[in-house]
Amino acid sequence: QSVLTQPPSVSGAPGQRVTISCTGSSSNIGAGFNVHWYQQLPGSAPTLLIYANDNRPSGVPDRFSGSKSGASASLAITGLQAEDEADYYCQSYDTRLSGSEVFGGGTRLTVV
Amino acid sequence: QDLLAQSGAEVKKPGASVKVSCKASGDTFKTYGISWVRQAPGQGLEWMGWISGYNGNTHYAQKFQGRLTMTTDTSTSTAFMELRSLRSDDTAFYYCARCAGRTNWFDPWGQGTLVTVSS
Numbered sequence: 001q002s003v004l005t006q007p008p009s010v011s012g013a014p015g016q017r018v019t020i021s022c023t024g025s026s027s028n029i030g031a032g033f034n035v036h037w038y039q040q041l042p043g044s045a046p047t048l049l050i051y052a053n054d055n056r057p058s059g060v061p062d063r064f065s066g067s068k069s070g071a072s073a074s075l076a077i078t079g080l081q082a083e084d085e086a087d088y089y090c091q092s093y094d095t096r097l098s099g100s101e102v103f104g105g106g107t108r109l110t111v112v
Numbered sequence: 113q114d115l116l117a118q119s120g121a122e123v124k125k126p127g128a129s130v131k132v133s134c135k136a137s138g139d140t141f142k143t144y145g146i147s148w149v150r151q152a153p154g155q156g157l158e159w160m161g162w163i164s165g166y167n168g169n170t171h172y173a174q175k176f177q178g179r180l181t182m183t184t185d186t187s188t189s190t191a192f193m194e195l196r197s198l199r200s201d202d203t204a205f206y207y208c209a210r211c212a213g214r215t216n217w218f219d220p221w222g223q224g225t226l227v228t229v230s231s
Contacts, residue, residue: 103158105156
């Protein structure tokens with residue numbers, strides 16, 4: 001049971017837009033802590049996709065965007081491409097248990 | 113761009129210990145911290161703990177306290193993660209990742225080290 005809740009899977013056709021939600025609570029996202037997103041391609045380590053809610057590292061296409069509102073955050077991917085097929089994870093900080101980094105359970109994106 | 117290079121795969125018996133290394137390139141090791149994250153086969157990401165590259169301060173997830181130790185060797189820009197009393201459910205990929213401090217993002221990540229616990 002992950003502290004942050006993500007849908008297990010989403011899918012979309014090439015060129016479409018998809019969103020992935022990340023729902024937290026008053027001890028993490030709702031407390032004002034930033035949300036970060038990672039992409040994990042099959043067989044690879046995760047890579048940073050969005051940091052501090054809505055910032056893209058250099059090299060990440062602007063098709064990827066992040067937002068945060070209240071105790072939730074979202075990752076949006078526009079102009080879906082086959083290479084976007086991957087697992088996506090959100091991450092934040094939680095004040096419980098002496099404070100710890102927490103992840104969502106992950107969302108598998110399938111490009112159909 | 114700094115890179116993190118981890119040690120190779122390990123196979124351990126239940127009850128044993130494993131020590132995984134994570135060597136950072138570049139000269140910014142003392143400016144950042146290193147977090148360790150693990151991923152069981154087919155499962156999600158689980159944060160294990162953090163160590164400061166500046167002063168070696170640590171913060172472990174409550175779940176691992178008592179059998180997890182993180183250390184650094186600043187002379188070689190290397191971080192280490194030792195997990196003791198291994199069980200079969202410790203079988204996972206173990207990743208190190210650079211972070212500016214607690215509550216910050218992880219970037220970059222090491223390539224991962226597969227630790228298999230089996231009798």
